[in-house]
Amino acid sequence: MVAADLPIGDRIRHYRGGRRQDAVAGLVGISPDYLSQIERGLKVPSLPILYALAQELGVPTSALLSEQPPDEEEPTYTAETAVGRALFGCGPDLRTPPVPTSELRDRVDAAWQSWQTARDRFSKAADALPGLVTDVEHALRAARAGTDPAERRAVLRAAADMYCLLRSYLRRTGRVDLATLAADRAMRAAEDADDPLRIAAAQWNLGHVLLAAGRPAEAEELALRAAEQVATARMPQVERVAMEGALQLVAVVGAARRRQWWAARERLARHVAPAARAVPDASNIGWTVFGPTNMALHALSIEMEAGETSEALHTADAIDTSGLPSLEREFTFGLEVAACHSQRRDTAAALLALLGLEAIAPEDLARTPLARQLVLTVIRRGRAMHARQAEQLAVRIGLV
Template structure:
């Protein structure tokens, strides 16, 4: 069984196994070079060639094509579907006594901590989030209808925190639609709680949803407006600077995604760096992980996305990720280093970086599109030894 999003060329290579490329090409009636280009994704085979390859490889022709099911065929038993049902109101009966704000706050904080630090965070979230979402949704409905103003505000604050976590989880599981809904719920809960810090955090999350939806200009505009508002908000100075800096980083990413590298670097240096000087790495205000190290990681990201791999690797050498409180950010750092090595066609270094990431965050590695792309690239062009190691890694990642 191969991953449903595995390209045709990689499927053909997988089913060809250890058979010689020139031998298979000859039996199909095409040149070895043409088959090589197909497997490397440089050529798309015609239907007659595809059928001939399938017959020679002993598989149905459909096995060489993508078999990803449509979104509406998502399994009703999947974790994403369970979270979605809870988010859309499939929770406890209205007559059930709601969980108190204090208990919910502890559970949400535990869920956030696990999400940011655990190597198996997706599996853990799959078992904890559906019930937690249902309980928070039920408590929120009860609090809105109740007369206890303090309990209502506490529940809404906790709800805003949970919805921000849901945004991160749902975006990384491919449900940008539900991530958008979660970000909107976070904003509504934060506004109803009249909590300026959480409003800014919700806007930060919404900015990331816009980035995931390939709307970098909109994300940048939203983040800059939110940064102006939080700068004037009645919030303790360190927290205010942390949220303003985190929002500036969203704007930095938005500029970089639009290939405005100079603008991204200027905003990073003039706005994010000064804010980070006043914010310790371990503060983690709004679960944004904003601080000096995270700002340095964004400088690396700009260099990597701009294709300036030598400068990016030089930047990476100077970064110490140990102060980070988020394994996710450490994973992103390692993945971008692997991407830089891949861009430089240093497949051995890219593979070594990926194997290191597998040791600390195997679920992130298996789910990340860039990681999957790098693995396939090593398989396609790497030396025999590296290609074999990459093939074994692809099996463990569920690619093949």
């Protein structure tokens, strides 16, 4: 069984197994070089050649193509579908007493902590979030019908934080549609609570949804407008500086996604760096992980995406992620280092970085498209020993 997103060339390589490339090519009637180019994704086989390859490898032709969903597939339970039902009001009757606000607060904080630090954070979030969303939604309905303004505001704050977490989880699991809904509800809850910090955090989350949806110009515009609002908001100095800096980072990413490299670098130096120097890494205000190390990680990202791999790796050498309160950011750092090595065609270094990522965040490695692509690249390009190790890694993360 192979993953549905495994390319044709990698499927052929997988089913070829230990058979020699030149032997299979000769039996099919093509040159070994042509088969090598097919397996590396440089050539697309014609249907007759694809059929001949399938016959020789002993598999149906469909096995060498992307898997098609079954014609009659029964709905299956997933955390995302359960979250969707909870978001759309499938909760307990309003007469049911809500979970106490203090308990909700503790559960939201624990879920955030787990999401940012656990090696198996996707599994833990899948277990915790459906019930948490249901309970928060029910508590919100009860609070809005109640008469205690302090209780209502406390529930709204917990809800805003929970929705921001939900946005991050849903984006990482590919549900950008539900992530957009969660970001909107976070904004609504923060505004109803009249909480400037949470309003800023909700805007930061919405910016990330727009980036995930492939709308970097809109994300940049929203982030810059929100940063201006934060600059004059009534909140403690360190919170204001941290949220303004985090929003500026969204604008930096938006500029980089539009390939405006110099604009991204200038904004990072002029607007983000001064804020980052004033905010300790461990503060993690608004769960944004904003601080000097996070700023350095974005500098690395810009150079990596711009193809300036030497500069990116030079930047990476000076970064120490050990003090970050987020395993996700540490994972992203290692993934971008692996991507830089891959761009330089240093498959041994790329493989070493990927194996290190498997040790710290195996679920992220299995779920991240760039990570999966890098594993396939090592299989295609690497020497026999490295290719075998990458193939074993591909099995462990569910690619094959």
